[in-house]
């Protein structure tokens with residue numbers, strides 16, 4: 001047996017919210033063979049399994065029973081415009097690597113924390129681009145049967161911060177590899193207001209993927225609290241999506257409300273605006289608070305517990321519900 005299984009491991013440095021949760025058992029795996037070995041080891045002992053990447057989209061509700069499998073597999077292969085990346089690679093490293101290789105498609109997704117294997121789970125997105133637009137296939141291992149699965153882009157059932165991995169396959173598979181199709185030719189995607197403002201200052205023929213990546217990184221550093229300094233999991237709530245009639249009514253009732261029209265005619269509202277307009281920036285429960293920097297981000301001021309964070313999230317949801325009659329949906333995965 002090659003696995004190094006540790007017991008009673010504090011997870012504070014393995015989740016970006018820095019919750020002081022404990023894992024009953026934990027193993028770092030750096031090959032698919034080790035993933036299979038860890039699954040067998042857990043099954044023989046009837047231990048439940050929890051999969052963890054960079055811990056940047058996870059909220060532990062309590063100490064974890066059973067085995068936490070931390071994915072540390074590495075490897076990036078570029079074949080013309082195809083990219084095959086192991087689940088344990090850093091997402092941002094992959095973005096930079098592909099841009100250096102002259103490929104475009106990931107530049108708007110620069111600086112999203114976490115690992116490649118988690119990216120399809122919530123179909124990561126930023127600045128008008130979603131992972132779904134470049135995924136060719138996702139390779140995974142079925143936790144119960146150890147079978148290898150290959151899911152096409154359609155099989156993944158991608159939606160807004162959503163995929164089959166958050167629904168039918170939730171906690172049922174371990175993603176091992178993600179295959180992407182990128183482009184040697186560069187088509188800038190600059191629909192977002194911040195990027196449009198930047199573009200207005202450039203001569204269009206000079207815009208490169210590397211520049212867009214640098215601008216996105218710059219905007220993100222200014223807008224979002226850095227998890228290396230203050231614990232957080234990025235946006236804590238999804239932007240609510242409503243139909244055009246509801247949007248018109250809300251706009252009348254709340255002038256200043258911001259939203260974006262979607263291709264299907266629905267409207268995506270800014271959850272940050274809803275929370276900010278309630279004056280909730282800085283609002284605290286225990287040591288968890290709504291960030292002063294960005295109303296959509298809940299932060300750990302130092303000693304926050306899972307209970308603090310979840311109670312704060314509930315209070316924000318209740319206040320948004322009673323003022324706007326809108327249900328805010330939590331974005332990160334809550335591990336019960």
Ligand SMILES: Cc1cc2nc3c(=O)[nH]c(=O)nc-3n(C[C@H](O)[C@H](O)[C@H](O)COP(=O)(O)OP(=O)(O)OC[C@H]3O[C@@H](n4cnc5c(N)ncnc54)[C@H](O)[C@@H]3O)c2cc1C
Nearest residue numbers: 053054055056057058114115117118124125175233234333
């Ligand atoms: C400051 C900050 C900014 C952020 N900005 C964005 C943003 O702009 N856009 C965006 O979409 N997200 C954003 N996020 C959220 C987060 O970075 C992404 O969701 C990221 O993909 C999570 O990766 P991770 O490896 O940390 O996942 P983890 O938190 O480790 O895991 C998330 C979920 O995926 C499961 N999982 C992880 N790896 C695997 C695997 N290999 N196989 C099966 N299941 C697995 C876990 O069990 C868990 O349920 C941000 C987070 C932070 C802290």
